[in-house]
Amino acid sequence: MNNLTKSEEDYLKALFQLLIEDQASKVGNNQLAEYLTVSPASANNMIKKLKAKEYVISEKYGKLDLTDEGKSIAVRLIRKHRLWETFLCNYLNFTWDEVHEVAEQLEHIKSSKLINELDRFMDYPERDPHGEVIPNAKGEYSIQPKITLSSLPEKSVCQLVSVNDGSVTFLKYVSEIGLALSSEIEILEVREFDKSIRIQFNEKIETVSKKFADNVFVKLIN
Amino acid sequence: MNNLTKSEEDYLKALFQLLIEDQASKVGNNQLAEYLTVSPASANNMIKKLKAKEYVISEKYGKLDLTDEGKSIAVRLIRKHRLWETFLCNYLNFTWDEVHEVAEQLEHIKSSKLINELDRFMDYPERDPHGEVIPNAKGEYSIQPKITLSSLPEKSVCQLVSVNDGSVTFLKYVSEIGLALSSEIEILEVREFDKSIRIQFNEKIETVSKKFADNVFVKLIN
DNA sequence: ATCATTTGTTAGACATAGCTAACTTTTTTA
């Protein structure tokens, strides 16, 4: 009934992340293709398949959406991904930047007992090492609207909630400059020219690019 | 350099288990195909590929053998399989008969850090839940010649060392009658007609078929 | 030694999932 290929799973998860987690109002074929680094033709081909299986809805030349069943599959994948990341970091000495690639493989392992036991073994963690909320066994979880560091005005004071886990070099960079989950960050200055920002945290001052700040998610303090 | 598909890995591991662990003097294409439940044509096709990659050697219409590199890959897979089985049983409440299927998936995860850290996390276990020796990180392990329960004469007294982990129904049967690793078994009688045997263990007497006894590996006591 | 059976091989088909190149539709913008 529910036997998807690795590729089908990848597409559903990607679509969910664009549509729901990033709260994009509209996601199109080519955007999805770019996100997955495949050609538009490949994405189009797969979307056809997923529409036939009723995980995806869209009209010809129209935008993409997920059915409830499609969302449910995606959430289960996200749950698996984040639980594995947590396991790798907390029990197997993996660092922030090492977990993603391996979790991408592990999330496709098919065994609900495995993932629920892993959850129990770790005593039902609520967030993964990057600060993201882990959906529970019923697929419930709160999607916090994401505030990027780059979206805040000068003088804001905020706390690091989570980081985008997609890029190894980005994550290495984050740890190298000394930022970590819950770090308190003050925005000293936003430079008009390139939107780079000067930030202060742990008594340190650093300048980071807009691209960097786009991948850092925060909550305001006070 | 060393990037094999899941299928290629399955074939190499299967060939190793037939050739080395089962110590079959000769393994042919069709035997391998049957072991993997694929058609002879499929096996032949894959063997061609593995010969081109120099993991397998054989002459046309001749028997199959593994190169050192082929063996080394197979041992790494067996290591991964057995470490995962151990983890599932010892930490995630899996039973004997539940681990194999999931471990078959997990053994294909590509990350040497993952498996070496898992090994460390469990404090370098020497045997998996079925009693099989786990190869170490260097790929070294002792292959014990397997003595099947079915090969022993009447009146033998032996100890259960390991069981074949390939069949769920078999493993359930083993636990249901109360046999476990290290159980002491006495062979009371071997029935000529169908080679079924009456055995005694833990004050219990059971009759088991030859097929059952073929999958139970033991060592003699005194 | 020959014939039958078993074993191994080849050819050709199918499904998945990727690609490029060409084309169509929609959207943007001048």
Added chain:
DNA sequence: TAAAAAAGTTAGCTATGTCTAACAAATGAT
């Protein structure tokens, strides 16, 4: 609003790994 750009689609190719059917070689039995 018409032309240009962007987005989406289709056709046709590739590679992996499966299959069946037909054929060839090796083995075993009489």
